[in-house]
Amino acid sequence: MTAVAIDAVSRTFPGVRGGQPTVALTPITTAIAENDFVTILGPSGCGKSTLLRIVAGLDEPSSGTVSVRGRAVVGPGADRGMVFQSYTLFPWLTVEENIEFGLREKGMAKAQRSEIVAFYVAKVGLRGFERHWPKQLSGGMQQRVAIARALANDPAILLLDEPFGALDNQTRGLMQELLLQIWEADRKTVLFVTHDIEEAIFLGSRCLVMTARPGRVKADVAIELPHPRHYRMKAEPAFLDLKMRLTEEIREEAKKAA
């Protein structure tokens, strides 16, 4: 079954103060299957975030349509959970209050909320930090809360926009493993934007490579590496072959953009 259908979606931003309009996306058509982990890889400014924001219902396409599980997207919805690169926790709420925010909005009873919060706090390894404020956490911990907050609402689709982009390499690697473990257990549909080639391969079952702006999909690459995946896989020949292939695709685009 198709989780997300992207049909001839384009996006042009109007020019600022009489300037030229920016064509961010030229028509993109693709379908994301239910339970798939799709990474979107492309050079800076190619429209990756724009595409994800359109799927999230945070922006509207200039032409074309997006539907989620057969229903046209007209705005944000509980069926899609989003995690951004910048830390977007509510600073005035504790870790557990951040995670239960959506559940409270839905009117869920306290006992049930607490159960769900405890489950996701454990899942992202934050036991003992439930009463901490976001500013008392490292960047990696804040992103774990953001992922727990998105998962707690039980969305069918998880949309992640460079969620580990601001983290140091070591933390980034650990976060990739954590997200993979969650996906291997739950198999939610995931759309994950990144400009990191290794990350796109390690996490995804399919990678959409975008051209330089105006963005379109130039390659649709199946990542047929077995699960569960371990970071040591990054040194294996099959991984390195994919890395070389995607590096060449991206280099071409980066040169064009430069």
Ligand SMILES: Nc1ncnc2c1ncn2[C@@H]1O[C@H](COP(=O)(O)OP(=O)(O)OP(=O)(O)O)[C@@H](O)[C@H]1O
């Ligand atoms: N709200 C906006 N108004 C005007 N132009 C915009 C707006 N949002 C994005 N753009 C432009 O659209 C193009 C694509 O931006 P987008 O953020 O989608 O790229 P990206 O691939 O996610 O980049 P990066 O990897 O650097 O985050 C850029 O040229 C950007 O300046």
